[in-house]
Amino acid sequence: MRSFIRDICLRGLGFINKPAAGVHILNGHYISKENKNQNVLYELLKSLSQNVEYIKIEEAVALVTEKKKVKEKYIAFTFDDGFEECYTKIAPVLKEFNTNAAFFINPNFIESDEKYKRQFLSERVFVKNKNPMKWNMIKDLHQQGFVIGSHTTDHLRLNIENEKILSEQIVVSKNIIEEKTGSICEYFAYPYGQENDISKEALTIAQNTYKYIFSGFNHKKYFSFANTVINRRHFEGDWPLLHMNYFLSFKKRYK
Numbered sequence: 001m002r003s004f005i006r007d008i009c010l011r012g013l014g015f016i017n018k019p020a021a022g023v024h025i026l027n028g029h030y031i032s033k034e035n036k037n038q039n040v041l042y043e044l045l046k047s048l049s050q051n052v053e054y055i056k057i058e059e060a061v062a063l064v065t066e067k068k069k070v071k072e073k074y075i076a077f078t079f080d081d082g083f084e085e086c087y088t089k090i091a092p093v094l095k096e097f098n099t100n101a102a103f104f105i106n107p108n109f110i111e112s113d114e115k116y117k118r119q120f121l122s123e124r125v126f127v128k129n130k131n132p133m134k135w136n137m138i139k140d141l142h143q144q145g146f147v148i149g150s151h152t153t154d155h156l157r158l159n160i161e162n163e164k165i166l167s168e169q170i171v172v173s174k175n176i177i178e179e180k181t182g183s184i185c186e187y188f189a190y191p192y193g194q195e196n197d198i199s200k201e202a203l204t205i206a207q208n209t210y211k212y213i214f215s216g217f218n219h220k221k222y223f224s225f226a227n228t229v230i231n232r233r234h235f236e237g238d239w240p241l242l243h244m245n246y247f248l249s250f251k252k253r254y255k
Protein backbone atom coordinates (compact mmCIF):
# COMPACT_ATOMS: atom_id res chain seq x y z
CA MET A 1 0.00 0.00 0.00
CA ARG A 2 2.79 2.40 0.92
CA SER A 3 4.59 1.80 -2.36
CA PHE A 4 1.30 2.32 -4.21
CA ILE A 5 0.89 5.75 -2.60
CA ARG A 6 4.56 6.53 -3.27
CA ASP A 7 4.05 5.61 -6.91
CA ILE A 8 1.02 7.90 -7.26
CA CYS A 9 2.86 10.80 -5.58
CA LEU A 10 5.94 10.36 -7.78
CA ARG A 11 3.81 10.21 -10.92
CA GLY A 12 2.07 13.42 -9.88
CA LEU A 13 5.40 15.13 -9.22
CA GLY A 14 6.76 13.80 -12.50
CA PHE A 15 3.76 15.23 -14.32
CA ILE A 16 4.59 18.69 -12.99
CA ASN A 17 8.39 18.47 -13.19
CA LYS A 18 10.69 17.96 -16.15
CA PRO A 19 14.41 17.12 -16.22
CA ALA A 20 16.66 20.02 -15.15
CA ALA A 21 19.69 21.30 -17.06
CA GLY A 22 22.94 19.59 -16.14
CA VAL A 23 24.78 16.29 -16.42
CA HIS A 24 22.77 13.44 -14.90
CA ILE A 25 24.85 10.32 -14.34
CA LEU A 26 22.46 7.44 -13.76
CA ASN A 27 23.20 4.15 -12.03
CA GLY A 28 21.20 0.99 -12.60
CA HIS A 29 21.72 -2.77 -12.36
CA TYR A 30 19.26 -4.44 -14.72
CA ILE A 31 16.15 -3.97 -16.85
CA SER A 32 13.95 -5.22 -14.03
CA LYS A 33 14.01 -7.60 -11.07
CA GLU A 34 11.84 -10.08 -12.98
CA ASN A 35 14.00 -10.21 -16.13
CA LYS A 36 11.57 -8.23 -18.31
CA ASN A 37 12.14 -7.70 -22.00
CA GLN A 38 14.55 -4.97 -23.13
CA ASN A 39 11.69 -3.08 -24.83
CA VAL A 40 10.84 -1.63 -21.41
CA LEU A 41 14.18 0.19 -21.31
CA TYR A 42 13.92 1.13 -25.00
CA GLU A 43 10.52 2.78 -24.47
CA LEU A 44 11.72 4.63 -21.36
CA LEU A 45 14.77 6.03 -23.17
CA LYS A 46 12.69 6.94 -26.21
CA SER A 47 10.21 8.92 -24.09
CA LEU A 48 12.96 10.59 -22.05
CA SER A 49 14.81 11.56 -25.24
CA GLN A 50 12.09 14.13 -26.00
CA ASN A 51 13.54 16.19 -23.15
CA VAL A 52 17.15 15.05 -22.75
CA GLU A 53 20.22 14.14 -24.77
CA TYR A 54 22.29 11.00 -24.11
CA ILE A 55 26.04 11.43 -23.91
CA LYS A 56 28.84 8.92 -23.44
CA ILE A 57 30.01 8.35 -19.89
CA GLU A 58 33.52 9.66 -20.73
CA GLU A 59 31.97 12.94 -21.98
CA ALA A 60 29.84 13.24 -18.85
CA VAL A 61 32.84 12.64 -16.61
CA ALA A 62 34.90 15.23 -18.55
CA LEU A 63 32.15 17.88 -18.21
CA VAL A 64 31.70 17.23 -14.52
CA THR A 65 35.39 17.04 -13.57
CA GLU A 66 36.08 20.26 -15.48
CA LYS A 67 33.17 21.74 -13.51
CA LYS A 68 31.44 22.98 -16.63
CA LYS A 69 28.16 24.84 -16.37
CA VAL A 70 25.83 22.97 -18.68
CA LYS A 71 22.67 24.51 -20.14
CA GLU A 72 21.67 21.31 -21.88
CA LYS A 73 20.02 18.31 -20.24
CA TYR A 74 22.45 15.42 -20.52
CA ILE A 75 22.13 11.84 -19.31
CA ALA A 76 24.95 9.28 -19.10
CA PHE A 77 24.63 5.69 -17.89
CA THR A 78 26.40 3.34 -15.52
CA PHE A 79 25.35 -0.19 -14.46
CA ASP A 80 26.74 -2.10 -11.47
CA ASP A 81 27.20 -5.80 -10.62
CA GLY A 82 27.80 -7.15 -14.15
CA PHE A 83 24.60 -9.12 -14.72
CA GLU A 84 24.32 -10.97 -18.02
CA GLU A 85 21.53 -8.69 -19.27
CA CYS A 86 24.04 -5.81 -19.35
CA TYR A 87 25.40 -7.56 -22.41
CA THR A 88 22.31 -9.23 -23.85
CA LYS A 89 19.71 -6.47 -23.29
CA ILE A 90 21.06 -3.16 -21.99
CA ALA A 91 24.06 -2.57 -24.26
CA PRO A 92 22.04 -3.20 -27.48
CA VAL A 93 19.41 -0.64 -26.37
CA LEU A 94 22.06 1.98 -25.50
CA LYS A 95 23.62 1.49 -28.95
CA GLU A 96 20.27 2.29 -30.56
CA PHE A 97 20.53 5.68 -28.86
CA ASN A 98 24.17 6.08 -29.95
CA THR A 99 25.46 6.09 -26.44
CA ASN A 100 27.43 3.86 -24.10
CA ALA A 101 27.71 3.13 -20.40
CA ALA A 102 30.26 2.23 -17.77
CA PHE A 103 29.72 -1.30 -16.49
CA PHE A 104 31.12 -1.82 -12.98
CA ILE A 105 31.92 -5.49 -12.48
CA ASN A 106 33.11 -7.87 -9.74
CA PRO A 107 35.72 -10.31 -11.14
CA ASN A 108 34.93 -13.10 -8.67
CA PHE A 109 31.21 -12.93 -9.53
CA ILE A 110 32.10 -13.21 -13.23
CA GLU A 111 34.05 -16.39 -12.44
CA SER A 112 31.62 -17.71 -9.82
CA ASP A 113 30.36 -21.24 -9.29
CA GLU A 114 26.75 -21.91 -8.23
CA LYS A 115 27.48 -21.62 -4.52
CA TYR A 116 29.25 -18.24 -4.87
CA LYS A 117 26.52 -16.99 -7.22
CA ARG A 118 23.76 -17.89 -4.75
CA GLN A 119 25.63 -16.09 -1.96
CA PHE A 120 26.23 -13.02 -4.18
CA LEU A 121 22.55 -12.83 -5.12
CA SER A 122 21.29 -13.49 -1.59
CA GLU A 123 22.87 -10.18 -0.54
CA ARG A 124 20.52 -8.46 -3.01
CA VAL A 125 17.10 -9.05 -1.53
CA PHE A 126 15.17 -8.38 -4.69
CA VAL A 127 17.16 -10.24 -7.30
CA LYS A 128 17.21 -14.01 -7.37
CA ASN A 129 17.32 -15.20 -10.91
CA LYS A 130 20.33 -13.46 -12.46
CA ASN A 131 23.59 -14.68 -13.96
CA PRO A 132 26.87 -12.81 -14.33
CA MET A 133 28.33 -11.81 -17.66
CA LYS A 134 31.19 -13.96 -18.96
CA TRP A 135 34.63 -12.54 -19.73
CA ASN A 136 34.09 -12.88 -23.49
CA MET A 137 30.98 -10.66 -23.16
CA ILE A 138 32.94 -8.10 -21.15
CA LYS A 139 35.78 -8.09 -23.68
CA ASP A 140 33.23 -7.63 -26.46
CA LEU A 141 31.59 -4.69 -24.63
CA HIS A 142 35.01 -3.11 -24.17
CA GLN A 143 35.74 -3.51 -27.89
CA GLN A 144 32.35 -1.96 -28.73
CA GLY A 145 33.32 1.20 -26.81
CA PHE A 146 31.73 0.56 -23.44
CA VAL A 147 33.74 1.38 -20.33
CA ILE A 148 34.59 -1.48 -17.97
CA GLY A 149 35.11 -0.38 -14.37
CA SER A 150 35.71 -2.15 -11.08
CA HIS A 151 33.08 -2.65 -8.38
CA THR A 152 35.59 -4.51 -6.12
CA THR A 153 36.62 -8.15 -6.47
CA ASP A 154 33.72 -9.57 -4.39
CA HIS A 155 31.20 -6.73 -3.92
CA LEU A 156 32.52 -6.16 -0.40
CA ARG A 157 31.28 -3.27 1.73
CA LEU A 158 34.39 -1.10 2.09
CA ASN A 159 33.64 0.39 5.51
CA ILE A 160 36.66 -1.46 6.93
CA GLU A 161 40.27 -0.54 7.70
CA ASN A 162 42.18 -3.75 6.95
CA GLU A 163 44.59 -2.72 4.20
CA LYS A 164 45.26 -6.24 2.97
CA ILE A 165 41.56 -6.91 2.38
CA LEU A 166 41.03 -3.45 0.90
CA SER A 167 43.91 -3.97 -1.52
CA GLU A 168 42.54 -7.40 -2.57
CA GLN A 169 39.20 -5.77 -3.31
CA ILE A 170 40.26 -2.46 -4.83
CA VAL A 171 43.67 -3.08 -6.46
CA VAL A 172 43.45 -6.75 -7.45
CA SER A 173 40.09 -6.22 -9.21
CA LYS A 174 41.71 -3.48 -11.32
CA ASN A 175 44.63 -5.76 -12.26
CA ILE A 176 42.28 -8.58 -13.31
CA ILE A 177 40.12 -6.28 -15.44
CA GLU A 178 43.19 -4.78 -17.13
CA GLU A 179 44.59 -8.21 -17.87
CA LYS A 180 41.28 -9.34 -19.41
CA THR A 181 40.50 -6.19 -21.44
CA GLY A 182 44.08 -5.26 -22.31
CA SER A 183 43.60 -1.63 -21.31
CA ILE A 184 43.81 0.62 -18.29
CA CYS A 185 40.87 0.49 -15.86
CA GLU A 186 40.30 4.04 -14.60
CA TYR A 187 36.75 3.75 -13.19
CA PHE A 188 35.75 2.48 -9.78
CA ALA A 189 32.34 2.40 -8.08
CA TYR A 190 32.29 1.22 -4.48
CA PRO A 191 29.55 -1.29 -3.55
CA TYR A 192 26.33 -0.10 -1.85
CA GLY A 193 27.37 3.47 -2.65
CA GLN A 194 26.14 5.31 0.44
CA GLU A 195 28.22 7.74 2.47
CA ASN A 196 28.98 5.18 5.20
CA ASP A 197 29.85 2.34 2.83
CA ILE A 198 33.48 3.43 2.37
CA SER A 199 36.11 4.05 5.06
CA LYS A 200 38.75 6.76 4.93
CA GLU A 201 41.38 4.04 4.36
CA ALA A 202 39.42 2.51 1.48
CA LEU A 203 38.87 5.90 -0.13
CA THR A 204 42.61 6.67 0.02
CA ILE A 205 43.50 3.36 -1.66
CA ALA A 206 40.82 3.93 -4.32
CA GLN A 207 42.12 7.45 -4.97
CA ASN A 208 45.65 6.10 -5.42
CA THR A 209 44.44 3.37 -7.77
CA TYR A 210 41.76 4.92 -10.02
CA LYS A 211 41.23 8.17 -11.90
CA TYR A 212 37.49 8.30 -11.21
CA ILE A 213 35.49 7.05 -8.20
CA PHE A 214 31.69 6.88 -8.12
CA SER A 215 29.16 6.77 -5.28
CA GLY A 216 25.40 6.24 -5.29
CA PHE A 217 24.18 9.00 -2.99
CA ASN A 218 23.66 12.76 -2.77
CA HIS A 219 22.80 13.04 -6.47
CA LYS A 220 21.75 16.69 -6.25
CA LYS A 221 25.43 17.52 -5.92
CA TYR A 222 27.96 16.45 -8.54
CA PHE A 223 30.58 15.45 -5.97
CA SER A 224 30.98 14.14 -2.46
CA PHE A 225 34.04 13.52 -0.24
CA ALA A 226 35.67 16.92 -0.93
CA ASN A 227 35.22 16.80 -4.72
CA THR A 228 36.89 13.39 -5.09
CA VAL A 229 33.87 11.13 -5.68
CA ILE A 230 31.30 11.56 -8.48
CA ASN A 231 27.71 11.03 -7.30
CA ARG A 232 25.20 9.02 -9.33
CA ARG A 233 21.41 8.87 -9.34
CA HIS A 234 19.84 5.44 -8.91
CA PHE A 235 17.31 4.13 -11.46
CA GLU A 236 16.37 0.79 -13.04
CA GLY A 237 15.36 0.01 -16.61
CA ASP A 238 11.66 -0.47 -15.88
CA TRP A 239 11.03 2.68 -13.85
CA PRO A 240 8.04 4.77 -14.99
CA LEU A 241 8.80 7.86 -17.08
CA LEU A 242 7.03 10.12 -14.61
CA HIS A 243 9.24 8.93 -11.74
CA MET A 244 12.30 9.65 -13.88
CA ASN A 245 11.03 13.13 -14.78
CA TYR A 246 10.76 13.91 -11.09
CA PHE A 247 14.15 12.48 -10.07
CA LEU A 248 15.85 14.35 -12.91
CA SER A 249 14.12 17.64 -12.09
CA PHE A 250 16.63 18.63 -9.38
CA LYS A 251 19.12 21.25 -10.42
CA LYS A 252 22.61 19.83 -9.94
CA ARG A 253 25.18 21.75 -7.92
CA TYR A 254 28.95 21.70 -7.68
CA LYS A 255 28.90 22.99 -4.08
Ligand SMILES: [Zn+2]
Pocket residue numbers: 080081151155191192
Ligand atom coordinates in the same frame (compact mmCIF):
# COMPACT_ATOMS: atom_id res chain seq x y z
ZN1 LIG B 1 26.61 -3.32 -6.53
